[in-house]
Amino acid sequence: MAELQAVIGLEVHAQLLTRSKMFCGCRAEYLGLPPNSNTCPTCLGLPGALPVINRRAVEMTIQTALALGCRIPEFSKFDRKNYFYPDLPKGYQISQYDLPLSLGGHLEFEVDGERRSCGITRVHLEEDAGTLHHAGEIHTAKFSLVDLNRAGVPLMEIVGEPDLRSPREAPQYLRALRQLLLHLGVNDGNMEQGSLRCDANISLRPRGQRELGVKVEVKNMNSFRSLEAALEFEVRRQSAVIESGGTVHQETRGWSEVEQATVSQRSKEEAQDYRYFPEPDLPPLQVSRDLVERLRGALPEPPLRLRDRLRDQHQLGEEQAALITERPQDAAYFEAMVAAGAPPRSAANWQLGPLQALCKDAKLDIEHSPVPAVELAALVRMVEAGEVSGTTGREVLVEAFAMGRSPVDLIRERGLIQVSDAAQMQAWVDGAILQLPKAAADFRSGNDRALGPLVGAVRKASGGVANPDLASRLLRERLGRGGG
Amino acid sequence: MSLLDLSISELGRGLRAREFSSVELAGEALGRAESLDGRLGSFLRTTPELALEQARAADRRLADEADPPALCGIPIGHKDVLCTRGVETTAGSRILEGFRPPYDATVVARLARDGAVVVGKMNCDEFAMGSSNENSGFQPTVNPWDEERVPGGSSGGSAAAVAARLTVAALGTDTGGSVRLPASFCGVVGVKPSYGRVSRYGVIAFASSLDQVGPLAKTVEDAQLVLSCIAGPDRRDSTTSPAPVSDLAGALREGVRGLRLGIPREYVEAGLEDGIKAVFESACRWLEAEGAELVEVSLPSTEYALAAYYVIAPAEVSSNLARMDGIRFGPGEPQAPSLLEAYELARNRGFGPEVRRRVALGTFVLSSGYYDAYYLRAQKVRTLVAQDFSRVFERVDALISPTAPTPAFRLGERTHDPLAMYATDALTLPANLAGISGLSVPAGFTAGLPVGVQVLGPYLGEAMCLRVGAAVERAADVWRRVPAGFDG
Structure with a gap:
């Protein structure tokens, strides 16, 4: 059997550093606030409330896409991604489906000093969900509390092509992407707090084969290290399945830091049908070429x-x-x-x-x-x-x-300025004696008042930083009046 | 004779002349609601405290201001899909029982700003889905002209209350005819503004791409005054048109001389009851006598509009109503063995059968594998319907037709036949698909039941609709007729 090769693509979610949320005026900064205090009818999903597009978030997304060499179509729109979950107050997430803000770019990164490039499928814009606090462990908790402070925070999704070929490449790709986002000032790069999140798709195939193998989506990796560890685990797990004659199942798996293993969360059969359709509450976006050029001109x-x-x-x-x-x-x-x-x-x-x-x-x-x-x-x-x-x-x-x-x-x-600098001081002292031979002679012959100009010359030569006491001492020694 | 029989401008003159106060006017409206609404069921709740507070403020403005707004001190009812701060808002659904919005819909705020006095929240079909008001989760509303008949829906409470003089005017919403149909059935004026003319912020959504808020009132002028107050861009609703609102008041006085009015062949050739046909034909003769030219036009995509509507609207419903999941809204189901079952239990208990039917329909048509066959195709039909209208509006200034093929039908007559119920809206819903303007104006009676004429205008053509509607109203001269039993 031919050696197996990993095929990996990353989906990165980055919260944007806008002042306000994606579709309302609430603050985008949500950490450390009392639960549900950073909310309004729109991000609470109250009946009747409507979204309004955050212009700055659109600009940041376009700018990121431009930095990744993406095309910016003139026409874009938002869509609804429908699913039920308690952290999703409207029962749908406003996202982008078939007409995203940008398409087709690439990211340069390095592995062991070697330059690589990974294709970028698209960069699009959506809204974050709220957070759940389970009373205990998720499956046994008696209840869970919903906090919607994070709901509606602008979230940019950067979908990478399956161009990565080893778990080692993944964190390097992510580092380069994180660095780009930091330089653009659009994201704070904090993976621990989840303002930068990464999911991975990984499949194996015999080296040399063109078709892709069955892919597994891996979630819950909140550091570069866990990303690499999770992918390495998947390579080992999927290799073992294939080499023992089995088939890999298409599914979603979560990385468990405790077990240092991925755990099955959802099989393909249980996969959700998101029933995407155009968001009727928002008009389509016309992205003017002027705006694109202005944003391109402002790229760092x-x-x-x-x-x-x-x-x-x-x-x-x-x-x-x-x-x-x-x-x-x-x-x-x-x-x-x-x-x-x-x-x-x-x-x-x-x-x-x-x-x-x-x-x-x-x-x-x-x-x-x-x-x-x-x-x-x-x-x-x-x-x-x-x-x-x-x-x-x-x-x-x-x-x-x-x-x-x-x-x-x-x-x-x-x-x-220390004694250890004596050589430099000595040089300045010698210079001063040469520069003012009369003063030197006067001082040598006992005229104390002649010392002043000599010290001044030393300080002048030093640019004003020479310690005057040390200069005096060295001059005395040099001119035969040390120890007095 | 009641003060509620007067038009808004007549009431305005009385208020300014201190013949009566806004507090007295509101008191009379609430008193009538108290004594008469037991028969009608048009109010889900009256708001006496809010009304008194607003009426007192209006009286102060009427005394202090040189030129108070036309609606200052005028009692108004809000269809219960409109969010009113601190006042229970249910959209006619059990699942929203107890929901007190922390904010006002833009239209509610604009009316309050002009000094209108809210007397209550009006009954409607659950989440505005229905043509008879029988789908209300709380109570049916009946037609004041015949209490065994429906008032039409879904803004049936609003229409019935205006017709019975329990409020001077009311807001409704029109997604497929929900303002115009009950206006026709109850003998009042109802305007469906162009999509984007009136803000939807704070309007509990039925189908977001079709919903518009519109006034129900006794006269075209009353409707115009309310529309002028609520219309115009709103930064909280990105789908509002940025275009300024044209001079709607001026349009009422212009007459129809020289206008070219189209009669859509597809709207009049099949299925109209004789009584409806007779009233419509007399309206046509009046308009010709006033100097309008009538021409027959064709809207060939009409026959597909109903089907397209019943794909698009349910699709949006299935998504819009997802937030009613038993967690924030609706009866909680803490004993449910799983999250999925908690959702199912809450929604089965909280939603009525018509809402469940439309959620199921909408979920189906958006499903992977069916989207192209249903939703995408329906959107293409929608484009064709809109193109039909654009084409005829190159030739005519407005279209006229009956608002509905029949007058108000009996309670229970269509509840077991959803398709017959859906067909009630056949003449009104194409305008929603196209996003154009329209209204229904009373033109006469058949067998004691009111009959409305529908006027459709181009996109942002509200002024044209009002202009033609005012001419029909003048000729018909029926607006002062009050349903028997509500005229004292």
Whole structure:
């Protein structure tokens, strides 16, 4: 029997970072609010309430689709996907069926440094459902409570082609997609809280065979790791079925983190007939070419291109360049440091090392760092110039971060330019003696007042950061008046 | 003689002249409802406290404002599919018993803004599905002209109450004729605005692509005053037309001289009762005498319209009513062994037979494998029906026909024959499929029962409908007739 090959396609749901929900004025931000407080007649699905399309959500979806190289048809519409579930207050989800906002693109991603491409079938827009809180375990709970704060949050669905060939590729595809969404500013990339969700379709077939095998849909994977683990499990499970002469059943399976296994949820026979039909409460969407071009013009630099540019422009290492462009705010911080004169590689090291650790501990995003890029750049320059040691620099950064002060100011106030920098100081001292031979001679011969101009010259040569006390001491020693 | 016999403009003059107050007027309407509605069953509930509060406010406005709105202080009833804040709204269905919406429908809010006084919620067929009002989950409404007959449906409560002078005007909804048919059966004016002319926000949906709210009133002018108040774009309903509302009041005075009116052959050639035919023919003669030119036209797709309607409307019903699932609305079924059975029990108990029939029908026609054969085909027929109308409106200004092939029929006469009941709407529902404007205006009587003439105008042609309707009304001169037993 020929070796089996996996065929994998991912469906990703991303909540959009709009201010309001998809079809009403309630806030799209729903976490941490009292149950059912972020609701109105429309998202509660009250009889008589009607949806109104969120323009910003449409724009974000089109922009994402453009970044994925999709076509944007001029005509699009919303449809109703009908099914009963307690978290779906209307008994249908407003989604898009046969005329989505976009079609046919692709996503570039890398696996072990090798560039791959995966087709994108479509990117469309729909609304999220509410959430259920079961009193105990779902199948034995006496009751479940419904919270509709999330109901109606804009949800963008990115359907990938079955172009992935191994479980290893899946998280890499998803990472690249997540990074793109972050750079577009349309999604917060949080898989744990479910603002970014991923389902996978996987089938196996003998290598070389064209037809696809029977596909299984896998759900409930809320991290890159569980995505890969679930797919690896499915490869093993389906291989065993096929190799023992059985057939894989078309079904939906859920990943169980506890059991580290997928569990059957619904067979093909039980599959729902969603009875899609055009949403009569919403007129069809005419997407003007002007809007498409305006959105295309506002696209940020694609993350992979940004990474390559920064890597080449600043001679960064491969991994360093990848990390610095993970999120747009990281890249922005880095570029601001470089613009402020920090040597790029050091800038990247400081940002990815000490600064990122501080931000993580303080649960602060880098864009809200108390030490802005310009100030960290100044510190890096001092360290690079040998004015302070790396150790001192890091210590000062910790304090500056905590106090919300400028690191360079702290260094100056505390005279932290160290003795270990004596060689540089010595050079400035020698320079000052050469520059002011008369003053040097006067001081050597006992005129204390001649020291002032010499110290001034040292400070001037140092750009104002030389510690004047240390300069005086070194000048005394040099001019034979040490120990006095 | 009751104050409720007067037209809105007559009442307006009396209110402004302080001959009577809005509180007195509302009191008289509620008093009549109290004493007379036991026979009719037109109200699901009266709203005396709300009415008193609104009437007091209206009296203050009438005293304070130089030019209060025409509807200020006028009693009005709302079909029970219209959400009224804090007032139970059931759409005539047991499954919504106890539902007090936290918000007002846009039309309710607009009438309140103009000072109209809500006297109650009007009975209707369950979720507006029916042509006789016998499908109400609570009670049938009867026809004030003959209490053994139906008032028509689904806005039967609204029509009967206006005819019996229990309210000055009422709102109804028209999905396939649900305003025009009861207007015809009860001898009042009923307007079905073009789709998108009036907001559906807060209107409990029957079939979203067909529903429109329209007024029922004693006169064309009264209907126009209510329509002018509720019509126009609403940002909460994306299907409303952005076009400004034309001068509807002016249209009433224009007359029909020089207008070309079409009579659709398919509407008059088969199945009309003789009495209906006679009234319609006299209306035609009046219009000609007033200077209109009458021409025969053809709407060839008419014969397919009924079938298409009974695919599209149930399809939307099956989805629109899914939210009535026993979890938020309807009797909860906590003892059900599974979620699916909880849904089934709640919906079987909460919905009446006609609603269940349409949900089943709609679910079927949208099912995978049947969608193309039914829903898609019906949508194509719908396009053909709309094209028929566009074509004839290139040649004529409006169409006229009887509103229904028969006058009001007896209670129970068609309840066991759904297809006969569906056929009641044969002359009205094509206008809903096409989204055009229409009205029914009383034109006379046959065997003591009112007969209405239907006027259909182009999309956003409400002014034309009112113009022709006013001419029929002037010639017929029947609007002051009050059903026996309601005239004191």
